[in-house]
Amino acid sequence: MPKFKQEIFLDQQTIRSFAGVRGRVKAAVAKQPRSVSLSEALAQSQKFRAVIVTAK
Amino acid sequence: MRFPKLAEGSEHLVLFDGATSEVVKITLPRTYGDYYEIVADRISQFDCTPAEYLLRMHWWEELFSTAPAPIGMTESGQIVSRQRFIQGDPLPPQETVDQFLVEAGAVAVRQSCWLWKKVEIDSRVEIWIGDARSDNFVSAAGEIIPIDIRIWGVPVPAKSQ
Numbered sequence: 001m002p003k004f005k006q007e008i009f010l011d012q013q014t015i016r017s018f019a020g021v022r023g024r025v026k027a028a029v030a031k032q033p034r035s036v037s038l039s040e041a042l043a044q045s046q047k048f049r050a051v052i053v054t055a056k
Numbered sequence: 057m058r059f060p061k062l063a064e065g066s067e068h069l070v071l072f073d074g075a076t077s078e079v080v081k082i083t084l085p086r087t088y089g090d091y092y093e094i095v096a097d098r099i100s101q102f103d104c105t106p107a108e109y110l111l112r113m114h115w116w117e118e119l120f121s122t123a124p125a126p127i128g129m130t131e132s133g134q135i136v137s138r139q140r141f142i143q144g145d146p147l148p149p150q151e152t153v154d155q156f157l158v159e160a161g162a163v164a165v166r167q168s169c170w171l172w173k174k175v176e177i178d179s180r181v182e183i184w185i186g187d188a189r190s191d192n193f194v195s196a197a198g199e200i201i202p203i204d205i206r207i208w209g210v211p212v213p214a215k216s217q
Contacts, residue, residue: 010115013176013178013179014181015118017174020159020160021159025120025122027199028197029121029142031197032196032197033077036077038060042072044146047146048063048191049063051191052147
């Protein structure tokens with residue numbers, strides 16, 4: 001079934017209904033460190049993979 | 057330009073740009089994500105087009121923020137995007153993620169299959185959210201942050217007058 005057709009833009013009502021969680025996400029992101037090192041990023045990525053492997 | 061590889065999933069190669077603390081996502085060849093439908097009471101998976109992949113980014117940003125920003129396409133048609141690297145717990149409890157979606161007003165279509173939707177009264181389109189697994193979210197600053205979700209729209213048939 002074609003999904004999008006002409007429905008590219010979201011209703012304003014839909015956007016407004018997500019405003020609460022969107023605001024919380026933006027606030028949490030604003031608290032993020034401005035700089036992340038490669039080792040930190042890799043460590044998180046490795047942890048992610050390790051957890052997934054364990055979960056399987 | 058060369059970036060170290062962070063991960064490779066079913067949709068993307070994920071690289072890390074240390075200068076900007078961003079991830080660079082490159083879609084895998086001839087891959088632009090998936091969407092799901094319930095067909096005969098079973099979940100069926102379908103390939104998205106490049107346009108649908110870009111819409112997903114657009115809607116993700118409008119609804120949640122944190123979406124990757126498309127920046128271009130390779131000669132072979134792979135879409136390249138950039139997204140801020142989110143530092144935090146990379147595997148929040150699934151219950152916490154589900155609660156986050158409930159607070160967004162979504163209802164589970166098949167919670168066990170990480171498939172949700174948001175229905176608005178009188179809206180022309182239902183928003184479906186797929187692959188809402190905990191490993192596609194990060195927990196940081198006490199909040200759940202989506203880092204890789206699938207969003208698509210399903211047109212709602214016009215009501216007969």
